[in-house]
Amino acid sequence: MKNVFSRPKSLKKAVFHYCAGCGHSITHRLIAEAIDELKIQDRAIGIPPAGCAVIAYNYFDIDMLEAPHGRGCAVATGMKRVLPDRIIFSYQGDGDLAAIGTAETMHAANRGENITVIFINNAVYGMTGGQMAPTTLLGQVSTTTPPGRSALLDGHPIHLSEILGQLPGTRYIERCAVNSPGNIVKAKRAIKKAFQYQMDGIGFSLVEILSQCPTNWKMAPVDACKWVTEVMAKEYLLGVIKDTKA
Numbered sequence: 001m002k003n004v005f006s007r008p009k010s011l012k013k014a015v016f017h018y019c020a021g022c023g024h025s026i027t028h029r030l031i032a033e034a035i036d037e038l039k040i041q042d043r044a045i046g047i048p049p050a051g052c053a054v055i056a057y058n059y060f061d062i063d064m065l066e067a068p069h070g071r072g073c074a075v076a077t078g079m080k081r082v083l084p085d086r087i088i089f090s091y092q093g094d095g096d097l098a099a100i101g102t103a104e105t106m107h108a109a110n111r112g113e114n115i116t117v118i119f120i121n122n123a124v125y126g127m128t129g130g131q132m133a134p135t136t137l138l139g140q141v142s143t144t145t146p147p148g149r150s151a152l153l154d155g156h157p158i159h160l161s162e163i164l165g166q167l168p169g170t171r172y173i174e175r176c177a178v179n180s181p182g183n184i185v186k187a188k189r190a191i192k193k194a195f196q197y198q199m200d201g202i203g204f205s206l207v208e209i210l211s212q213c214p215t216n217w218k219m220a221p222v223d224a225c226k227w228v229t230e231v232m233a234k235e236y237l238l239g240v241i242k243d244t245k246a
């Protein structure tokens with residue numbers, strides 16, 4: 001019988017530790033498929049974050065180097081400059097990229113480093129128990145905003161992808177989601193395109209993924225997928241934010 005669905009070569013034979021319905025697992029698979037299809041398994045280097053994806057090096061069968069919390073883009077910059085032939089990507093949550101790592105991210109993007117960022121936006125600090133992240137929606141209940149996020153007390157949700165899109169150094173930025181088959185196909189296309197831009201020397205690319213966190217959203221996985229479309233994607237619009245090659 002023909003095998004039509006199998007583990008990508010770039011994923012190790014390990015069982016994900018992520019919760020059921022978590023967007024991290026789907027995104028890991030998409031990255032691995034993109035690496036396989038572009039035939040860059042021996043050239044790719046991934047940089048895992050602090051956060052639920054901290055042990056992503058247990059899953060990807062490629063070179064991986066852990067970065068301190070938020071410093072993915074700084075580590076990627078150093079690696080790419082020393083090893084320009086390698087395909088370097090940082091994998092960062094919204095707490096990692098848009099809170100503690102804002103400065104490193106902005107400056108790497110502004111310098112136009114030829115690196116790729118996979119930005120997992122699940123609207124909370126997942127690993128540490130569901131605290132408010134910069135991307136938490138107004139009114140969203142988190143462990144540090146029990147009555148819901150208030151603009152007055154907590155500020156507004158940060159749209160980091162749009163902010164980065166304003167910088168002349170950025171080349172390709174797209175926001176995707178992994179909550180439905182159609183969105184998963186588009187997310188894979190975007191990840192592959194971001195790697196391809198880096199391979200072609202075009203410059204800084206970032207793919208934001210709206211990613212379910214059923215555990216901290218306190219929802220069943222199916223309801224979390226619906227929430228992405230019905231609520232989250234109304235605040236964070238899906239689609240290409242910047243593409244200088246288009």
Ligand SMILES: Cc1ncc(C[n+]2csc(CCOP(=O)(O)OP(=O)(O)O)c2C)c(N)n1
Pocket residue numbers: 049050051052053069092093094095096097120122124125126127128133
């Ligand atoms: C310097 C530093 N400060 C704080 C922490 C604690 N910490 C670990 S993960 C995390 C939040 C991660 O949230 P996010 O980046 O959104 O990733 P997620 O877990 O949701 O995937 C924090 C604050 C840390 N590890 N290092």
Ligand code: SF4
Pocket residue numbers: 017018019020021022023024052122126127212213214215216
């Ligand atoms: S806490 Fe949320 S982000 Fe972390 S593994 Fe569970 S579902 Fe995924």
